[in-house]
Amino acid sequence: MVFYISLCLILSNCGGSGGGDEAAALALLGNSSAPAYSSPCDSLVPETGRGVFVADQLISAPGNTGIGYKNANCAADGVRGQGEFNGSLDVYTLAATGSGASIILGWSGGKVQPSTGIDFIVYENPFFVGVQNSSNPFNAVFLEPLIVEVGNDQTNWCGWNPAYTNSDPYTFSNNPTYWNRFAGITPVAYNQDSNPMTVAEVFDTDIVNGGGGGDGFDLSDANFGDSGSGCDSTLKSNIQTNGFTYIKISAAKTILSSLPIDSAHANPDIDGVAAKSVSP
Numbered sequence: 698m699v700f701y702i703s704l705c706l707i708l709s710n711c712g713g714s715g716g717g718d719e720a721a722a723l724a725l726l727g728n729s730s731a732p733a734y735s736s737p738c739d740s741l742v743p744e745t746g747r748g749v750f751v752a753d754q755l756i757s758a759p760g761n762t763g764i765g766y767k768n769a770n771c772a773a774d775g776v777r778g779q780g781e782f783n784g785s786l787d788v789y790t791l792a793a794t795g796s797g798a799s800i801i802l803g804w805s806g807g808k809v810q811p812s813t814g815i816d817f818i819v820y821e822n823p824f825f826v827g828v829q830n831s832s833n834p835f836n837a838v839f840l841e842p843l844i845v846e847v848g849n850d851q852t853n854w855c856g857w858n859p860a861y862t863n864s865d866p867y868t869f870s871n872n873p874t875y876w877n878r879f880a881g882i883t884p885v886a887y888n889q890d891s892n893p894m895t896v897a898e899v900f901d902t903d904i905v906n907g908g909g910g911g912d913g914f915d916l917s918d919a920n921f922g923d924s925g926s927g928c929d930s931t932l933k934s935n936i937q938t939n940g941f942t943y944i945k946i947s948a949a950k951t952i953l954s955s956l957p958i959d960s961a962h963a964n965p966d967i968d969g970v971a972a973k974s975v976s977p
């Protein structure tokens with residue numbers, strides 16, 4: 698017990714809502730008599746039944762250990778944002794590069810359909826930093842960039858050609874304006890438990906003006922189909938017409954290795970994905 702308490706001090710969050718550190722402490726102790734640990738995410742489920750279609754199917758997560766923030770179920774258990782100034786803890790953390798840097802989710806066999814405006818939203822756990830007022834607008838975010846792609850076979854993917862435009866100097870910036878068509882950029886107000894919002898609010902990503910936040914993607918965007926491994930005009934057109942089955946979300950540097958993302962911003966955390974329309 699003494700060792701456990703010490704580990705708690707080191708890990709700083711035992712028993713907290715983050716959930717994973719107690720298991721990590723027990724694992725470090727090699728305590729074979731400890732009861733099997735169950736992550737909070739394993740007992741949570743996404744909301745259903747009102748037009749917010751949360752990706753609820755874990756297809757692939759090579760970095761999944763089932764413990765704490767490495768429990769991939771946290772990315773498919775619903776979205777629990779914490780508002781403009783706090784990050785959700787209901788998340789799965791990606792590795793910076795390699796196989797563990799990506800996750801593939803689905804909608805229990807359904808296809809996300811093209812609809813008016815954004816078709817789905819990706820929720821990481823960014824939050825505004827600093828005091829916000831008229832002289833300091835919402836231009837600084839603790840952000841960890843993600844690249845988003847969609848497809849129908851888990852092999853060929855189409856994306857939105859994400860572009861980082863801070864070129865002088867080419868260094869990391871926490872200003873969202875430079876991160877075009879990435880996810881992991883906009884803080885999240887939508888929380889299915891504590892701040893469910895209306896469906897219209899959820900699909901309004903303008904968190905500063907009352908929307909649910911997160912980063913929205915539109916299959917009709919002019920940049921859709923301009924990136925992605927295996928994306929061609931046939932696949933692009935098929936997805937734009939008939940929708941897609943899978944979404945692949947990756948830590949940005951594992952795809953665009955030259956991006957100036959330091960280690961403090963290289964392990965994005967996935968809370969979930971919500972689509973506007975899904976057909977069986």
Ligand SMILES: [Ca+2]
Nearest residue numbers: 812813814916
């Ligand atoms: Ca659309």
Ligand SMILES: [Ca+2]
Nearest residue numbers: 841964965966
């Ligand atoms: Ca992180």
Ligand SMILES: [Ca+2]
Nearest residue numbers: 822841965966
């Ligand atoms: Ca994060």
Ligand SMILES: [Ca+2]
Nearest residue numbers: 771775787968
């Ligand atoms: Ca979640």
